[in-house]
Amino acid sequence: MQRNTRITLISLLILVAIVAAACAPAASTPQVIKETVVVPGQSQVVERVVTPTIDPNAPRPVAAGSITINGAGATFPFPLYSKWFYDYAFVDTSARFNYQSIGSGGGIQQITQKTVDFGASDAILNDDQYKAAPGIQMFPTVAGAEAIVTNIKGDDGNMITASLKFPYTAVADIFLGKIKKWNDPVLAAANPDVKLPDKDILVVHRSDGSGTTFIFTDYLSSVSAEWKDKVGKATSVKWPVGLGGKGNEGVFGTVSQNDGAIGYVELAYALQNKAAINALQNKAGEYVTPSIESTQAAIGDFGTALGDKLAISIVDGPGKASYPIAGYTYLLIYMDQQDCTRAQKLIDFLKYAFGPDGDKSATGLSYVTLSQEVKDQVNAKLAQITCQGKPLAK
Amino acid sequence: MATQSHFAARGSFASVNRFTRAWQHGDRFYRLLLTLAALSVLALVIAIGYELWQSSALAREKFGLDFITTADWDPVAESFGALPFILGTLITAAIALVIAVPVGIGIAIFLAELAPDWLRQPVGFLIELLAAVPSVIYGLWGLFVFIPAFVKPVAQGLNGALGFLPLFEGPVFGPSRLAAGLLLAIMVLPTIASISRDVFRAIPNSQREASLALGATRWEMIWEVLVPYGLSGLLGAIILGLGRALGETVAVTMVIGNNLDLSASLLHPGYTMASIIANEFTEATYDLYLNALIEIGLILFVLTLIINLIARLLIWRVGRRTFTEARA
Numbered sequence: 051m052q053r054n055t056r057i058t059l060i061s062l063l064i065l066v067a068i069v070a071a072a073c074a075p076a077a078s079t080p081q082v083i084k085e086t087v088v089v090p091g092q093s094q095v096v097e098r099v100v101t102p103t104i105d106p107n108a109p110r111p112v113a114a115g116s117i118t119i120n121g122a123g124a125t126f127p128f129p130l131y132s133k134w135f136y137d138y139a140f141v142d143t144s145a146r147f148n149y150q151s152i153g154s155g156g157g158i159q160q161i162t163q164k165t166v167d168f169g170a171s172d173a174i175l176n177d178d179q180y181k182a183a184p185g186i187q188m189f190p191t192v193a194g195a196e197a198i199v200t201n202i203k204g205d206d207g208n209m210i211t212a213s214l215k216f217p218y219t220a221v222a223d224i225f226l227g228k229i230k231k232w233n234d235p236v237l238a239a240a241n242p243d244v245k246l247p248d249k250d251i252l253v254v255h256r257s258d259g260s261g262t263t264f265i266f267t268d269y270l271s272s273v274s275a276e277w278k279d280k281v282g283k284a285t286s287v288k289w290p291v292g293l294g295g296k297g298n299e300g301v302f303g304t305v306s307q308n309d310g311a312i313g314y315v316e317l318a319y320a321l322q323n324k325a326a327i328n329a330l331q332n333k334a335g336e337y338v339t340p341s342i343e344s345t346q347a348a349i350g351d352f353g354t355a356l357g358d359k360l361a362i363s364i365v366d367g368p369g370k371a372s373y374p375i376a377g378y379t380y381l382l383i384y385m386d387q388q389d390c391t392r393a394q395k396l397i398d399f400l401k402y403a404f405g406p407d408g409d410k411s412a413t414g415l416s417y418v419t420l421s422q423e424v425k426d427q428v429n430a431k432l433a434q435i436t437c438q439g440k441p442l443a444k
Numbered sequence: 445m446a447t448q449s450h451f452a453a454r455g456s457f458a459s460v461n462r463f464t465r466a467w468q469h470g471d472r473f474y475r476l477l478l479t480l481a482a483l484s485v486l487a488l489v490i491a492i493g494y495e496l497w498q499s500s501a502l503a504r505e506k507f508g509l510d511f512i513t514t515a516d517w518d519p520v521a522e523s524f525g526a527l528p529f530i531l532g533t534l535i536t537a538a539i540a541l542v543i544a545v546p547v548g549i550g551i552a553i554f555l556a557e558l559a560p561d562w563l564r565q566p567v568g569f570l571i572e573l574l575a576a577v578p579s580v581i582y583g584l585w586g587l588f589v590f591i592p593a594f595v596k597p598v599a600q601g602l603n604g605a606l607g608f609l610p611l612f613e614g615p616v617f618g619p620s621r622l623a624a625g626l627l628l629a630i631m632v633l634p635t636i637a638s639i640s641r642d643v644f645r646a647i648p649n650s651q652r653e654a655s656l657a658l659g660a661t662r663w664e665m666i667w668e669v670l671v672p673y674g675l676s677g678l679l680g681a682i683i684l685g686l687g688r689a690l691g692e693t694v695a696v697t698m699v700i701g702n703n704l705d706l707s708a709s710l711l712h713p714g715y716t717m718a719s720i721i722a723n724e725f726t727e728a729t730y731d732l733y734l735n736a737l738i739e740i741g742l743i744l745f746v747l748t749l750i751i752n753l754i755a756r757l758l759i760w761r762v763g764r765r766t767f768t769e770a771r772a
Contacts, residue, residue, distance in 0.1 A: 125726070153726025155734075173729065252617060257702030257719070259519075259727025282520035285727035293619055293713050294702025296583075296694075296723065303587045304701075307596075307618050 116143070119396055122150040123157020123170030126261045126316070127191060127379045131170070133411045134403050141402055145395040154261055154285065161186065161382045167392055169382035172261020173285060174361045187385050188361040189428055190378035191403065192417040195345040196266055197320035198328045198375075200312045201305050202232055205247045214328045215240045215337045221330065222274035224312060225253055226281075227291035232310060240331075247310075254304045254313035257294025259285040265377035266314050269365040273374070314375070317345075318416030334370045344373035345418040353423035360431060376418070383435070390437040397432055397442070404428065493745060500739035502732050511739060515706050519724070524736035526743060528704045532621065532714035533744070536696060537689040539625025539710065540632055544689075545682055547629075548636030553666055555637075556644035568641065575634035583698035586627045591618040591699060595626060599711045613709035619701035621714040627699055628692055632685035639684065643677035644670060676759045683755045690748055693718040717744040 121131075128151035135147035152160075154171040161169030162183040175188060198221060202210045217240045223229040229236060232246045256263045267283040281287050295301040298319040305311040306325075317340045320327060329337040338344050351367035366374045381400070387393035402408055409419045420428065435442060503511065507524060514525030551571065555564055599616045606612040647670055655669040656662075671678070701713020702723065717740050728734040 155727045155729040158729060173727075178730075250615070257697065258723040259725075261727075284520045285729065286519045286724050288516070288518035288520065288704070292703070293617055294715075294723075295587075295619070296697045296702070299584070300587065300698055304617075304619055307592050 116146045117392060117395055118146045118148055119168070119392055119399075120148045120150075120166045121157075121168040121170060121381075122152050122160045122166045123382070124154045124172045124261055124379055125151040126172050126194060127170065127417070130192060130412055130415050130417050133415065134399075134408055137407065137411060138399055138402055142395070142398060145399060147399070153259065154264075155259070157382065161384075164384075167383075167389075167396060170380065171382060172377065172379045173264045174363065174380070175382075183382075183384075185384050185386050187383055187431065188359060188380040189383060189400070189431065190356075190360060190380050190420060190424065192412050192419055193345055193349055193364065193376055193378050194262075194265075194417055195317040195340045195342075195348075195373055196262060196269075196314050196375040197317050197325065197340045198312065198314055198330065199302065199305050199320055199325040200328060201307075201309065201326075202247065202249065203309050204245055210244060210246070211326060212241075212244050213326065213339065214244065216328060216330050218331045218333075218335075219274050222270045222277045224251055225255070225270060225289070225291070226274070226277060227253075249310040252308050252311040253289075253292030254295055254301050254308075254311050255289050255292050256298075256301055256314075257296050258300075261285065261377070261379060262298070262314070262316055263287070265365065266375060268363050268377065269375045272363070272366040317341075321416060330374055332370075332372055332374045333366050333368045334372075336370050338371065338373045340373045340375070342413070342416070342418050344371055345376045346421060348372040348374070348376045349418065349421050349424060353421055356424060356427055360428060385435055386439060387435060387437045387442075390442065393435060393437050394442055397435060400432060401429070493742075496738055496742040496745055500735050500742050502735035503739040504735075506732065507736075511736075512743065515704060517704055517720070519728075519733055522730075522732055524733075526717070526736075526740050528706055528715050529717040529720050529740060530743065530747070531706070532624075532700065532716040533690060533718070533747070535621050535710070535714065536624045536628055536700070536716060537686060539622065540628035540689040541682065541686060543626065543629035544633045544636055544685060548633050548681070548685070549640050549678060551633075551637040552640030552644055553670075555641045557662075557666060557670070568638070571634045571637050574630075575638065579631065579692060579695040582627060582631055583695035586623065586695060586699040587619070590627060591623050595620070595623040595699075598622075603711055610708040611710055613707060614711065616711050617701065617713065619699050619713050620711050621700060622710045624696045624700040624714070624716070625710070627695055628689045631692060631695065632688050635688060636681045636685040639681035640674075640678050643674040643681065646677070647673050675762050679755060679759045679762070683752060686751065686755075687748065690744070690751070691718055693722045697722050717741075717747075 128149070131147075131149050131151075135149060139146065149170075150156075154173050157166075157169035157171050158173075158175065158179060160166045162179070171188075175183075175186070180186065198216065200210075200214060204210050214237075217236055220229060220236055220240070223236070230251060231248060232251055233248045238246055255266075264283060264285045267277075267281065267287050270281070271278040271283045281290065293304055295304040295313070298315045301313040301315050302319065302323060302325065305313040315325070320340075327339050329339045332338050347369050348364045348367040351369045351372050352362050352364045356362050361378070361380060364376050364378065367376075383396065387396075404420065404425050412419050503524065507514075511524065511526055512530065513527055515527040516523045516525045517528070518524075551567075555568055559567065596616065596618045599620060599622055602612045602622075603614045603616050607614055651669055651673055652665055655665045660668065696716050697719040700716060700719060702715050702719060703713035705712045705714060721737050721740055721744075725734075725737050728737055
């Protein structure tokens with residue numbers, strides 16, 4: 051009996067030891083950086099496991115005693131931010147970035163509660179949100195454009211491959227359900243070379259809340275007073291007509307399967323999937339197709355109007371070459387930081403991101419980089435960031 | 445001799461040290477562990493329910509019971525109602541079960557009772573494999589393959605033949621409640637089939653032999669002896685399948701069309717509770733919006749509880765009935 055008791059006690063001790071071991075942090079696990087790269091347009095997540103470099107001369111991505119800077123927010127710029135963070139690990143071996151792409155709403159919430167060092171958002175903060183987070187500042191990082199994709203078979207049964215022209219308010223009227231047929235006089239008059247069929251238009255929009263929808267509805271509100279009154283702009287809205295697809299792939303998939311469908315996707319996604327790229331009439335009356343150049347023209351239209359908030363809607367630009375559906379994505383950072391070392395690291399990183407290397411990564415992933423004019427304003431603002439009320443010592 | 449003295453020793457010590465006796469074989473300890481494990485499930489359910497209730501306070505105060513009966517979902521106007529989502533969840537789960545239950549139980553009967561040995565193993569393995577496919581794969585496959593190749597032609601056929609019924613009203617697009625229901629049927633099929641198969645295989649052979657000896661045909665043996673015998677197990681399999689159908693998120697979101705449509709047509713796009721949460725939770729930028737989404741989670745939680753309770757009640761009644769019948 052005594053022996054049995056002892057066995058029970060020993061097994062109890064072993065159990066406690068196991069639990070304790072499981073809870074204790076693993077001591078010497080090898081350093082492995084797992085990098086998730088979302089390739090826009092391929093609707094797949096490529097996971098690269100990057101083991102520490104074997105070459106002894108190359109800089110190691112992670113050094114001992116590194117500082118981790120945490121961020122959270124928008125999903126739209128996530129592929130680019132991941133690439134920036136990865137590349138920057140070779141520039142500054144002591145800084146390590148951890149970005150959770152939980153969506154703009156989550157990013158705004160977390161930076162307001164100060165649980166992260168920076169937030170990220172596609173949407174511009176409203177007055178209430180500014181009030182909830184005193185001292186918050188938005189910094190535009192890159193811009194993106196959205197393409198209108200269509201899928202129409204002509205009366206002869208062949209796909210219409212020609213680039214269609216949409217007059218100024220036509221897209222808004224289609225999404226309002228006012229233009230119902232492809233051979234509507236408004237569309238027919240703008241496209242005299244194309245024989246548009248007598249078919250119903252099927253509207254496809256994003257079902258998931260997204261910055262893409264914010265920019266698109268911002269555009270619709272800007273060109274159509276009726277849209278502004280009835281629907282408005284937000285990351286999710288109450289769509290008057292149409293089907294919802296989840297993500298760019300959901301919209302594109304639904305459009306490509308339904309004759310007579312129209313939808314909006316990120317430009318990079320449309321380009322990679324070789325979708326028909328249609329032209330929109332801008333404020334100046336010109337028909338413009340989406341591209342990096344025409345988006346840069348839109349950025350240029352508002353370059354001097356950024357103001358102190360550094361946040362501005364760039365839809366419906368007045369320039370002749372400007373494409374009307376475009377928008378910035380932003381980082382949210384407090385102007386007065388609490389931790390001076392981290393603040394300095396964050397600013398150093400942003401200077402890298404706005405530099406030539408950062409721009410190269412952005413262009414490679416089909417994001418539109420800021421114009422020099424905008425960059426100057428952003429850099430001037432970055433220089434004003436303080437730490438506990440004092441200017442940051444360089 | 446040795447055993448006898450051991451028992452004697454035990455008897456005399458027992459009254460001296462009750463504590464030691466209770467713990468000596470680890471029985472009490474084991475029992476305690478198991479009780480804790482079981483209680484943790486209860487604690488979890490209560491914690492989730494409490495959290496959902498607390499975090500939806502704003503929406504509950506503002507909309508009250510209207511939340512369940514109104515169909516307006518407008519984040520810009522800050523007006524929220526959950527009716528389309530509740531209906532969508534119930535309709536798609538119903539379509540899924542109507543198809544998956546007969547097919548799943550049919551597969552189970554075939555595998556357990558009729559299939560030759562060389563077929564039993566591979567088919568059983570394939571069914572379990574289906575259960576392991578991630579739902580996002582089902583979703584993408586559904587959107588790019590299943591809908592254009594199967595759902596759309598079927599929907600067009602239904603609309604052509606029965607379009608005068610509100611249930612099959614046009615126009616037909618690919619993504620629809622029917623597409624979501626059919627995809628869910630495929631997704632819950634492996635759960636229902638593999639559990640039901642195990643239920644049939646657990647039935648003692650004496651049952652089969654007895655009924656065959658009484659002159660029953662194979663059909664009668666299966667339907668009048670095996671199915672009633674295993675009924676509570678089969679219902680358990682169906683409940684598990686239903687649970688997945690009610691809560692499935694990604695795959696449904698990709699094929700249902702995400703539209704607040706309230707018409708009766710199965711061919712129209714719809715929306716489910718899980719889908720609206722998945723779609724809008726990440727970008728819900730103000731508190732009331734977030735609270736409304738959490739309240740939808742609460743409704744889904746309560747609905748699942750209610751359906752589970754009803755099913756348990758059913759099993760309990762069925763179990764009692766077969767027991768009394770067996771005795772009679």
